[in-house]
Amino acid sequence: MQSPPKCPPLGKFAVGWIAALQSEYLAAKQVLDFEYTQPAFDLSLSGGNVYTFGRIGEHHVVIATLGRYGTLPAAAVLNGLQKNFPFLQFVLMVGVAGGVPTGADDVRLGDVVVANRMVPYSVNKKCPNAEQFNGVVVIPEDNLLSAATKVRAMIEEDTVDLENIIIERFVKNRRIQDKFRRPEDRSDRLYQPNYEHTSDRDCDCLQDTSRVPAKLVIRPERKQYDRIKVHCGAIGSADCVVKDAMERDRLAHQFKLLCFDMESAGLMANFPCLPIRGICDYSDSHKNKGWQGYAAATAAAFALSLLHVVPHQNWQAAGHNIDAEALRQHIKQVFDGVMRVISPGGEGETLTLEGARQALDEIRDTVHKLDQLSETRTQELKETTQSALDKKAADIDQAKSRLNQIETEQNHMRKLLEELCGKIAQQHEKSPQEEREKWDTVHDEAQKNSTWLKERTESTTAALESTAEMLGNVGSLTNNSEIRKTSNHVNGAIGMAKCATTTTAASIPGALLGSGTKGMCYPSTSSYFHTSLTVTSFTVTELYRKRTQHDLDPSIFVVVIIRTLLSPNLKSSPIRENRTATSPQALPS
Template sequence: MVLILEDIQIGWICALTTEASVARLMLDHVYNETIPLPRHDDNIYTYGQINLKTGDGFHNIAIAQLPLAETGKASAATVAKDMRRTFPNIKFGLMVGIAGGIWSRGIDVRLGDVVVGVSDDNGPGVIQYDHGKYLQDSAFIQRGVINKAPKLLRTAVGIVQRNHMCKVRDYVTSSDSPKIRRFAHRPAHDYLFEPRYTHKVKGRSCRYCASDRLRNRPKRSFTYLAIHYGPIASGDAVIKDALFAQTIQEKHGVLCFEMEAAGLDAFPCLVIRGISDYADTHKNDDWHPYAAAAAAAYAKEVLAVVPPTAVAQLPSIAIRSKNLHTGPAYMASLREQEQIRQMRASQKPKLTSKNLHTGPAYIASLREQEQTRQYRESKKRGRGGGCTVM
């Protein structure tokens, strides 16, 4: 299949390089071709497919990473906005990566677990805890609530939840891919200290901290990751203060802290976070790869149960403007993509309930892909190997 901008319906956003690397490994197929982008779009995309569990189809996805050293809601909002401007059929997104978890006796969030931003009480999936107002002689009044994930994704989350998430832990720990196994190494130690006990020596392992200040947690009856569903706290600061994190948790019932989702209120998406630290002074990078892999595996599991036909029926969230798409290379790409679309339309059989999932439609799809390939080859021969702009 030759990819065009209209084929992309799902945007996957990551903040860190580790997160983007493992997201790419979750793709069942990677498109190696490059699509010329409009001048306004500074994102660099990885294009690929995630297949359905049933084998009846796949999703075309564009993965984008925030610029280095530019994490946070403003950068996430810019990346999402460029996605919406570039892909005319984009329907929703995923924000996938790591976060700082908050353990409590009521909700046993631990390192390597996954938190999904949905609420059982039909409340918000993300809370912007630092957005609100201060009144004289009054406490801070928080007002930041982010839109819920699209209903289709929340339905898919329910399906995955009923399946007890066995596939996610199996995919993270038992993958045949050496690259995925590199990310899936689970660190041996999970230290959770008392909120008032701070890390003593910067750069040294928590093994050198006082063991008598570790919190007393019941031993888990299982060794694999757990999945938690509830609101996620999003704000502009990296949280390394266990007392502050505990206060926000008690006030809003959040399960973890992150920095990007607050910028995605205009980008309907599901926020998925792997827990890599406890939002305290003992924060380190040891759990980053495993937590990123766990979150990405969950995202893959969700998309694998979402029917492509249901995605196609959703309204586009694209931003449309006549003045955005400029530049000779992009205009040439538009002409080429339009020719490909016309060729597809001329060869596409009319789908009915009788032939939607039968041989003729599949054969027609194969024929369409071969004709598109031949069209591209003929254009290359016509250019004589050069780079002529039409």
């Protein structure tokens, strides 16, 4: 039997999948393209949930389960996902729900409901004569709804077949096949609202065939290709199970609902989430679990199809809104996890080759995120330097502060890499001769990463120093005290950053950062910024000289400065290549 692939760094997981019931969790596992091994870093030690890691298409997916039903447990699980995986882009709530069979939608058992809005129907306020709804209706993200619309169209065109997905994916063993097999259609019985469940043994809903056909709602037989219908509409969510047909119909009429669940209200208020529900009963007193497995399977099959349609996005597309506290927590987890791998606590335990590789992967992914964010923050600093010419020092203060935080984290990661290099070297000496070549390879890779990170940190510092120099020159030439003051602020940031280099790695956290890419050589945006600002400083001096000679209009002077700052022609070479000096642009005569 083929062993599962190694889990990638935790920062790469961008899709969350929440399952409340065991059957929902099992269904989720069946539709994974493959399930990863458990990572070296045990997130449960930091108060997190127990997670399952896998991949669907291009998406790395983390599955979380609930310990119990309800909106509060769902909210707690989402909070853990956000804390442990700060680069999550959205969450799918995939599972079963009680359907609303009234109206033109003709919702039946085994159908799928995709929520285009969530109504917390139990949130009411007391009024003199009655209760009045006081909840907030939440609408999922447009990109998720758009993807759901595309999948529904693909189902109509027969390019997606949910039943075939279930047949192909739910085949691990006979138990799985039986659990998620579609029940016979004759067991899908919809009773009149006034016909209530009588007892657990004698009720008509428990018989092989109905004995009271007059109590059934007559519905036309569906075509074979229409056995699973996918509906898109409102879902009602509250901390209670609807088991009353009269109440079901009242709520459905008031809020135009298609189904009911107990978790969505705890998820959708503060994070992008799409509920996908398979219908397992009709929200009446005749509840039973006969359709629960199949309903969980149809919902999971639709979620699988959805993830094949939703494009995999780089974290930077949504990264600016990532919670800073969650990022700091992520860095702390990386640090704690690496330290647990480097220094196992058990008696006689030593660093393993696999543990060293996993620690190196995790550090490298974090470093890549720092590097990507450094590029983003450097561009912000470059753009807000222009604002300083208009006496808007606050923007550049904020931008340089972010860059300073990145430099601090780069130093933390460098120290962690150095410690890992030392541990690997020690383990190399202890290992048998036949294993030393493997340890040499890991050590060389760690050392290469450490050297590269040192260069990147120095480039970030250079960007800050060049910013201060350029602003000082502009402030002096234009006699602008606000720009000179901003230059002093940036110089202060440089001093803080240099002090941070003496801080031990244990002082983490600070502010993290984004999704990694393969390879270790990057065009250095910080070095590019360093070069462009140095050239700009020279250019400003020459411009000011020409202004005094030719009596240029001040507005033209400022425009040319800004164009020089934003010039795409100022470039630098990648790290570890010989850099060539960039010549200033030709100045206007």
